[in-house]
Amino acid sequence: MTFEPLASDFFGYSDALSDEEKERLAALREYLEAEVKPIVNDLWEKAEFPHQVIKRLAELGLYEFAWKETKTFENSAVFRGFVALELARIDASVATHVGVHNGLAMGSISVAGSEEQKAEWLPQMAKGDVVGAFGLTEPDSGSDSAQGLRTVATRDEATGDWILNGSKRWIGNATFSDITIIWAKSAEDGQVKGFIVKTDTPGYTATKIEGKQSLRIVQNADITLENVRVPESMRLQNGNSFRDTAAVLRLTRAEVAWAAVGNSIGAYDAAVRYTKQRVQFGKPIGSHQLVQDLLVKSLGNITASLGMVVQVSKMLDAGTQRDEHSALAKAYATSRMRETVAWCREALGGNGIVLEYDVARHFADAEALYSYEGTREMNTLIVGRKITGFAAFV
Numbered sequence: 001m002t003f004e005p006l007a008s009d010f011f012g013y014s015d016a017l018s019d020e021e022k023e024r025l026a027a028l029r030e031y032l033e034a035e036v037k038p039i040v041n042d043l044w045e046k047a048e049f050p051h052q053v054i055k056r057l058a059e060l061g062l063y064e065f066a067w068k069e070t071k072t073f074e075n076s077a078v079f080r081g082f083v084a085l086e087l088a089r090i091d092a093s094v095a096t097h098v099g100v101h102n103g104l105a106m107g108s109i110s111v112a113g114s115e116e117q118k119a120e121w122l123p124q125m126a127k128g129d130v131v132g133a134f135g136l137t138e139p140d141s142g143s144d145s146a147q148g149l150r151t152v153a154t155r156d157e158a159t160g161d162w163i164l165n166g167s168k169r170w171i172g173n174a175t176f177s178d179i180t181i182i183w184a185k186s187a188e189d190g191q192v193k194g195f196i197v198k199t200d201t202p203g204y205t206a207t208k209i210e211g212k213q214s215l216r217i218v219q220n221a222d223i224t225l226e227n228v229r230v231p232e233s234m235r236l237q238n239g240n241s242f243r244d245t246a247a248v249l250r251l252t253r254a255e256v257a258w259a260a261v262g263n264s265i266g267a268y269d270a271a272v273r274y275t276k277q278r279v280q281f282g283k284p285i286g287s288h289q290l291v292q293d294l295l296v297k298s299l300g301n302i303t304a305s306l307g308m309v310v311q312v313s314k315m316l317d318a319g320t321q322r323d324e325h326s327a328l329a330k331a332y333a334t335s336r337m338r339e340t341v342a343w344c345r346e347a348l349g350g351n352g353i354v355l356e357y358d359v360a361r362h363f364a365d366a367e368a369l370y371s372y373e374g375t376r377e378m379n380t381l382i383v384g385r386k387i388t389g390f391a392a393f394v
Contacts, residue, residue, distance in 0.1 A: 001026040006089075007272075008265045010303045013310045014082060021079040025086060028060055032090040040091040040217065041355040047216040051176070053094060058128030062087075063102045066251075067110045069118050070126040077313035081258040088262030089269070092365040093217030095259045100172040101125065103252035105132025108181040111248050112194050112239030121179070121196065133177035135168040135197075135223055136245065151225060153184040153193055162195060162235060164203075164228040170372070174199075174206045174221035181236070182225065183245055194239035195230045203228040214368040246323070249373065253326040254316065256373040257309045257333035261302060263369060264340040267362035268298045271344035274357060278348075285347075294343045301336035308332055324386040327379035334370045341366045 003022035005014050017025070036053060043050055057063065064070040065080055087095035106125050109117055124130040141149055151166025164184055174180055182195045197204060206221040238244065272295060275286035285291050312329040315321035341363040345352035352359050370376065385391045 001030065006265065008268055008299065008302050009306065010299055011307065013078075013306055016310075017076070017079055017082065020073060021075055021082075024061065024075075024079070025082055028062070028083065028086055031056060031060060032086065032094075036094060037090050040094070041358070041361060044091075044093070044216045044361050045355060047210075047212065049093075049097070049176070049217055049219050053097075054128045054131065057098065058126065062098055063106065063128060064126040066102060067106060067122060067126075069110060069122045070106075077254075077316040078310055081255060081309055081313045084255045084258040085262035085265065088259035088369075089266045091217065092259060092263045092266075092362070092369060093215045095262065096172055096215055096218045096368075099252060099255060099259065100134055101132050103255060104134035104248060105173075105177075105179070105181050107248045107251055108134065108194055108236060108239070108245075109196070111251070112236040112244045113196075114237035116233075117196065117237065130178045131173060131176060133171050133173040133180040133199075133221075135171050135174070135180045135182040137168060137170050139167055139169045139222070149183065149185045149192060151182065151184040152187055153195065153230075154187040156229075160232045162230045162232065164195065164197070164225045164230060166225050168223040168225075170209070171206070171221050171223055172218050174223055175208045175219040177206075180204075180206075180223065182223075182228075183239075191240055192242040192245055194236035194245065196234045196236065197225075197228060197230055198234075201228050201230070214364045214366075216364075218368075250321070250323055250326055251316075253330050253373050253379075254309060254312050254321070256369060257305070257312070257326070257329040260330075260333040260337040260366075260369050261305045261309060263362050263366055264298070264302050264305070264337045267341040267344035267359050268295070268302060270358035270362070271295060271298065271347045274348050274351070274359075278351075291347055294347045298340045298343050301340045305333040305336050322386075324383045327374065327382035330374060331376045331379035331383070334366075335376055337366050338370055 001023055003026040065075050084095055087098055106122060109121050125132055138150055154163045156163055177199055180197050180199055182197045183192055186193050203226040205224040209220045275291050276284055278285045308329050312321060312325050315325055344359050345363045348357055348359055351357045381392050
């Protein structure tokens with residue numbers, strides 16, 4: 001299968017990928033273009049998730065690439081970034097599903113789980129037999145999760161089990177997940193700990209959040225935990241403080257930046273197609289200077305962001321990536337994405353707000369990508385702390 005660089009990869013960053021990585025990307029792109037792209041506008045309007053994609057994405061290896069316990073071939077963080085880009089170029093919701101299941105849920109087990117937990121859960125999740133979710137954000141705790149978690153884990157001294165009480169919000173995949181990684185503050189030592197919670201456990205309830213106008217295909221849920229009993233064997237054995245939670249987020253934040261670039265490219269590709277075909281005043285609108293200006297500014301944002309995310313992924317492979325690096329990539333790429341999707345919407349005029357023209361969905365979905373996995377403001381403060389040496393967190 002031949003890999004063709006995207007026209008929007010203007011500086012040829014994908015040239016650095018290995019031949020096998022390019023083949024894997026080509027197979028993914030073929031599947032997404034043939035089977036996912038034709039259905040996503042309808043699904044977005046209905047706010048429904050295409051459950052049939054889970055097994056096919058697993059067959060393509062998307063749930064196994066990142067973790068040493070499951071990966072079937074050696075691959076780079078740059079390759080995994082391009083995977084996120086290809087997904088989001090077609091649909092940011094499908095990219096988010098993969099990011100939650102593979103990056104956050106499997107990542108929590110790989111980073112903070114025991115060898116026994118990794119052996120039990122990761123192979124099942126890699127095959128798509130078990131779907132995961134990641135429960136950190138709460139109704140009253142988002143940016144302050146390091147200190148502000150209200151969900152409490154209390155040890156039952158008689159049995160050694162943990163009793164979880166609290167609530168979570170905005171949890172992707174959670175309406176249909178088989179397990180959810182719940183992060184809770186221990187009543188014993190006040191530290192944040194992680195738990196693998198089976199979603200059929202008594203006291204666990206997940207309710208779909210209705211009325212979203214961004215990432216409508218993602219099934220976000222409110223989770224209620226009422227005396228949910230979790231055995232000690234299901235506590236992430238190496239997740240003993242928020243520092244361990246942050247280690248998972250560090251691995252996934254840069255891939256959200258990649259997804260932002262992909263979402264930008266999805267809107268840009270649609271705008272280029274439209275402006276070549278739409279005729280006004282006797283010629284395609286793409287021949288007008290003002291329209292070309294919108295497209296060039298969009299491509300400039302994409303190219304600059306792509307350069308940043310490629311480098312931050314190379315740093316991950318080299319072991320030199322730190323919080324401030326992924327934070328800057330996420331803050332910058334999502335900010336440029338907002339500009340880009342707005343310019344692409346503008347290029348389509350009134351048709352830019354209609355789903356069938358393939359810009360409106362990217363335009364709306366940009367708002368969620370801009371906010372989750374750390375808002376621009378919080379990521380800015382992480383970078384600002386590095387620059388000045390002063391922590392400006394309130």
